[in-house]
Amino acid sequence: MDEADAGARLDAWLAGAVADLSRSRAKALIVSGMVSVGGATIEEPKRPVKPGETVIVTVPPPEPAIPAGEAIALDIVYQDDDLIVIDKPPGMVVHPGAGNHSGTLVNALIRHCGDSLSGIGGVARPGIVHRLDKDTSGLLVVAKNDRTHQGLAAQFADHGREGPLERAYMALCWGVPERTKGIIDAAIGRSNQNREKMEIKRTGGRHAITHFAVAERYGAAGKPPIASLIECRLETGRTHQIRVHLASIAHPVIGDRGYGAGFATKAARLPEPARSVVSAFPRQALHAFRLGFEHPATHEALHFERPPPADMIALTDALKSL
Structure with a gap:
């Protein structure tokens, strides 16, 4: 590194020293830990360079x-x-x-x-x-x-409000809603605490509506049901919509570690073998079982239904055994 380069920002210096490397790309490489100065990894693009320093940059192959x-x-x-x-x-x-x-x-x-x-x-x-x-x-x-x-x-x-589209999901949920049928109308937006999650927004957010109907209840005779099978139909299509909406009415999807983690202790109180099956279920118990639409070329009404996969069937059987 020459004396003339002293004091320059590291990202700017790299962009000038490496052919076909833009400043934004150089900054991204620095932030991701792909640049070292004097043998030490540097993650600060603004760091000034000094005469005599050895800079090593690893440029991964383009995807x-x-x-x-x-x-x-x-x-x-x-x-x-x-x-x-x-x-x-x-x-x-x-x-x-x-x-x-x-x-x-x-x-x-x-x-x-x-x-x-x-x-x-x-x-x-x-x-x-x-x-x-x-x-x-x-x-x-x-x-x-x-x-x-x-x-x-x-x-x-x-979303099927006026057109031919039809989409329905089945969700195995904790507890049973008070109403057999209902509508959840609550805006959804990105969580301020965890950008990978969504949440109900009192202000802002995007309009979201989910229609639900209780199809089955599971639990011991004479006691309040511990879980239910709920059919959901979307009137809007927001990220994680069904999962967020069902959690918002205190009936999160079983296995949903993102929006129903607080209900995990319920599984530990179940009798065997349901306890082991529910505790080990590795995902949200949510299945898109119905899809209908008009074929854009032939204008034929197409309608499909598929049962849930084996893991969700096993979970349903375990709940039915309560």
Whole structure:
């Protein structure tokens, strides 16, 4: 490092010293711990450089802009030249993102569908019209071309208020709502304490409405039910909407460690074998079991239903045994 460079910001100096490295990229590398000065990792972009210092920067290879296809098995419910309906298993991420660059539904779809996938959803989300949380199972429709993508996107934007879209979920929840049927109308926004979670907002937030109906109750005869099966229908599509709304009325989804962690002690008070099954359940017990929409090309009304996966069936059987 020359005397003329003394006092310059580290990010600015790197941008000038390394070919094809922008200042913003240099700053990101410093903050992520990829730069060392004199053998010590530096994470402060503003740090001034000094004459004689040795700076080492590790530039990771760029990640592909387009996800790679992977040979991942898919449970295909229906497909034609325009779209494909998948029953997504729990544990599968829908599209690549931070920390999930492979093993996603998009990776599987690219391998299965080839070049036919729509690009209107963006290179990282080709054909994706809607999504499910990683640990939520159930039905998803994916467009194979732009015309279908636009037609489906319009239906999902309406959420079935006036159009043909129909989506319903089954959730195994703690306790039983006082009303057999009801509507939860509460705005949802990003949590101020944990940016990875959502919360009910008294001011601000985005309008969110969930319709619910109690389908089954579980518990010992003569005692208040310990859990219930609740069917939910969305009138809006906010992140974590069902999970946040059910938790807001004190009936969180069983296994939901994000919004129902305070109810985990209830499992310890259950008799065996239900105690072991409920305590070990690794995800939120939420399944998108019904999906209906109008085919954008043929205008045919399509309707699909799928039972929950084996883990949720086992959980239901354990609750029924109480």
